[in-house]
Amino acid sequence: MKQIFTKRVRNVIIAALVLTVVLTIASGTLGFHLPDAAVKTVLQPLRSGAQALTSHAEGIYNYLFSYEALEERVKALEAENAQLREEVRAAAALTREVDRLNAALGLKTQREDFKLLDAYIIGWDSNDWSKRCTINRGSLSGVEKDQCVITANGEVVGLVTEVGPNYAVVKTILDSSLEISATIATSGYNGMVQGGYATGEEGYLRMNYLPSDAVICNHDQVVTAGSTLYPRDLVLGSVIDAGFDETGVAKFAILEPAADFGSLEQIFVLTSYGVE
Numbered sequence: 001m002k003q004i005f006t007k008r009v010r011n012v013i014i015a016a017l018v019l020t021v022v023l024t025i026a027s028g029t030l031g032f033h034l035p036d037a038a039v040k041t042v043l044q045p046l047r048s049g050a051q052a053l054t055s056h057a058e059g060i061y062n063y064l065f066s067y068e069a070l071e072e073r074v075k076a077l078e079a080e081n082a083q084l085r086e087e088v089r090a091a092a093a094l095t096r097e098v099d100r101l102n103a104a105l106g107l108k109t110q111r112e113d114f115k116l117l118d119a120y121i122i123g124w125d126s127n128d129w130s131k132r133c134t135i136n137r138g139s140l141s142g143v144e145k146d147q148c149v150i151t152a153n154g155e156v157v158g159l160v161t162e163v164g165p166n167y168a169v170v171k172t173i174l175d176s177s178l179e180i181s182a183t184i185a186t187s188g189y190n191g192m193v194q195g196g197y198a199t200g201e202e203g204y205l206r207m208n209y210l211p212s213d214a215v216i217c218n219h220d221q222v223v224t225a226g227s228t229l230y231p232r233d234l235v236l237g238s239v240i241d242a243g244f245d246e247t248g249v250a251k252f253a254i255l256e257p258a259a260d261f262g263s264l265e266q267i268f269v270l271t272s273y274g275v276e
Helices: 007-030 036-110
Strands: 115-126 131-135 148-150 156-163 168-172 180-184 190-195 205-210 221-224 235-244 251-257 266-272
Touching: 180 205, 180 235, 190 251, 205 235
Parallel strands: none
Antiparallel strands: 115 131, 115 266, 131 168, 148 156, 148 266, 156 168, 180 190, 180 221, 190 205, 205 251, 221 235, 235 251
């Protein structure tokens, strides 16, 4: 802590005190009174020093008081800022949910036979061979095994493979073990779509068994061909590359998935639909 008195100030104060004591004793012993001017002259440094100390102490007190008040204000502003950030986050999440529900409503309007159950992803479990997510809906909500899971825009996410009372596990189309009958929408070529991990295209889809004379173009959209598990015309992805398989007889296409698996939050379980 910084010293209040410097060495020089202490020496002046001590000298003044000693002089005052000597003059006081002399006045009492010799029987004369010191003139007021002399007393004032002697005491003036003490008074000035005391006044300076008082002013200094008041300054320190005001500084400490102001600092504490400022610190409290900063804490209050930080708490207010945190609350505002939380409100903004909640508003953004609500906006996204409203947008998804509006899109799902539009899908439901187009496909009146669809019965959709909304669910939130609560966890991911991925390894080299499969990709799965867990949702917060289960048998108590009407979820069953082998039900198709899609986004609000009708993009295929995967298939329910395990069901508990209040949760379900969804195997995504990125898993190589899922095979889905599909069609290139613009040309009508049919093939089978599965996750591309096993063939070195992790994170993408591979459409196999295309005719060797098939004309395949980038950005061609690939949709489900329809089956007991997947209704027709759900979007799987779009073509980004194509070539001949190892036999040289059939062609294949590499697809970018339509569903953005990196940003999925809310998905929809297709609990039932009309089979065409």
